[in-house]
Amino acid sequence: MTTTSERLTSTAGVLSEAFLLNYPQKAARYMEKIPAAEAASIFQQHPVPSGKAVWVFLSPGAADQILGKMPDKVVAELLAVLDANLGVALLGRLDEARQAQILACAHADIAREMRELLTFPEDTAGRLMQTRVMALNENITVEEAIRQLKAAGRTDTDHLFLLDDNARLTGRLAGNRLALTDKTQRLSHLALPMLLTVHTLDPKDEVVERLEAAKTDAVPVLDSDDNLVGVIKTAALYQDIKEELVTNMQTMVGASKDEKALSSSLFSVRKRLPWLQINLLTAFAAAAVVGAFEGLIAQFTALAILLPVAAGQSGNAGAQALAVTMRGLTLREITTRSWLRILLKEMSTGFINGVAIALTCAVGVWVWSQSLGLALVIALSMVVSLVIAGSAGALVPILLKKLGQDPAQSSSIVLTTVTDIAGFMSFLGIATLLSGMLPQG
Incomplete structure (x- = not known):
């Protein structure tokens, strides 16, 4: 025979469960006001499905505190009945150690689903x-x-x-x-x-x-x-x-993002050597351009002395444009849709810089060689090569990103090839056109 106290307790339990089932919003507001341990105790007094709807309306702060007072096994049972998105939202706000304990108590299928949902793709807001x-x-x-x-x-x-x-x-x-x-x-x-x-x-x-x-x-x-x-x-x-910018600085010159200043020599060699080999192949392409003008260089030996000047200035200009464009892409100041605007800006920058460098260089070459033709060749080649180099520095990373490649990993290698060939081709090509003005020997 049940006592009055037992009947009251039973009735209170029935009313409490009915409150959770029929008035989940009001129940959530009540749970937020009472101590977390007391709220956790109320949830545990009833079958897990009874309180399912209440968790939908609990604010994150209160829900986190209540979960903190509940046993791992009970939380695992809760995850099994909640909507997956709500379950992973609750679970995701707990520390990793507690997550692991709870998932260890959950059914294998539930645990696998939660782990998948907790992992967001790279470069998304969830990460x-x-x-x-x-x-x-x-x-x-x-x-x-x-x-x-x-x-x-x-x-x-x-x-x-x-x-x-x-x-x-x-x-x-x-x-x-x-x-x-x-x-x-x-x-x-x-x-x-x-x-x-x-x-x-x-x-x-x-x-x-x-x-x-x-x-x-x-x-x-x-x-x-x-x-x-x-x-x-x-x-x-x-x-x-x-951190991404720092990583890009390394990968732009063929160093791995995994390499640190104190990494072992063998690790550094393993990461750098493949890119050095690729760079060697591109260097042969540039050398082939010079080889095509072998007769011209043999006839006008002063051109051989000035070749590094043309290639060096072209490389520097391209590297400047590349660095600025890479920064813009990393900081999301620009997107691949901005390619035309960036191209025109770098072309005009290259032209103005080219004219300024051409004047300085032409004066220096004329003083050295006393040849107006040689000074004119180096001046014109500077303008052309800097325009091409600036354009390449802007377009190479944008094009690689558009194609789904990592612009930081490949841009420098591609740019070096373009600027070397542009520098040599413009200088030697203009020299061929103006060969009548060049000094013999």
């Missing part, structure tokens, strides 16, 4: 985001918000986000306003509009472009169901870009 994000319900008071932040142990309140009762992102909140506002004020009255949101699979290039345009220091990241799953902070994003 850039921080999953430790704090969001609050917009209908709670300032006093309740401060209590939730304290309970979560959060001190990084610069980027707080607000959700409606359906756990959909509605705005943002500057954390310092909480200390300066009446404690009975609702957060919705303090909300600032969202400047920008991105999705987990948005390309990194697009994220950087939109962040630059929005001029914000943090952007929330949503999954395919528009659940808030993380935040990208500008400072961290620029650090990532900085």
Whole structure:
């Protein structure tokens, strides 16, 4: 025979389960207000499916605290009944050690699905985001918000986000306003509009472009169901870009991105030698151009002395254009669609620089050789080769990126070939046309 106490306990349990099943939004708001340990206890008193709907409406901060108080096995059972996107959003905000413990308790198929969903493709917003994000319900008071932040142990309140009762992102909140506002004020009255949101699979290039345009220091990241799953902070994003720039500097000259200053000699040789061999083949192509003018050089030996000058200036000009274009592509200041604008800019830069260098070089060559023809040849070749080199420095990385290749890994090798051939061909070609003005010997 059951006692009155047992009947009351049973009735309370039935009512509690009915509350979770029939009023999940209100249940979520209640769970956010009570201590996380108490909320976790309530969930564990009922079958996992009973509380399934409540997790849809819990804000990230509260959900994370409650999960932290629940056994790994119970969380694994929860993942089995939740929508996959919501499940991975909850799991993704936990540290890796806890994720591993939970997945070890989950069914093999569930664990495999979660692991796949937790791994975002390279160069997407999902790879850039921080999953430790704090969001609050917009209908709670300032006093309740401060209590939730304290309970979560959060001190990084610069980027707080607000959700409606359906756990959909509605705005943002500057954390310092909480200390300066009446404690009975609702957060919705303090909300600032969202400047920008991105999705987990948005390309990194697009994220950087939109962040630059929005001029914000943090952007929330949503999954395919528009659940808030993380935040990208500008400072961290620029650090990532900085590291990418440094890596590109290495790969542009044929060094591996894996090589460090203190890497072993054998490792460095293994990474560099293949590119040196490729560069050797391209050098033979440039040498073939010189060989085609062997008779001209034998007749006018002064040309052989000036050949390195022509090739050197062409190479430097091309390298400058390449570096600027690579920086623009890495920082997403430009895209492959900007190719014509970049080409025209580098052509005009090359022409102006070429004229300036041509005047200086022509004077020097005339003083040295007393030959007006030789001075004219080197001057004209400087203008032509610098225009070609600047154009190549701009187009090579853009073309490689357009073709799906890594522009940093191959650009320098291709550019060296183009600039060497351009320098030799323009100098020796113009010398052939003006051979009547050149001094013999």
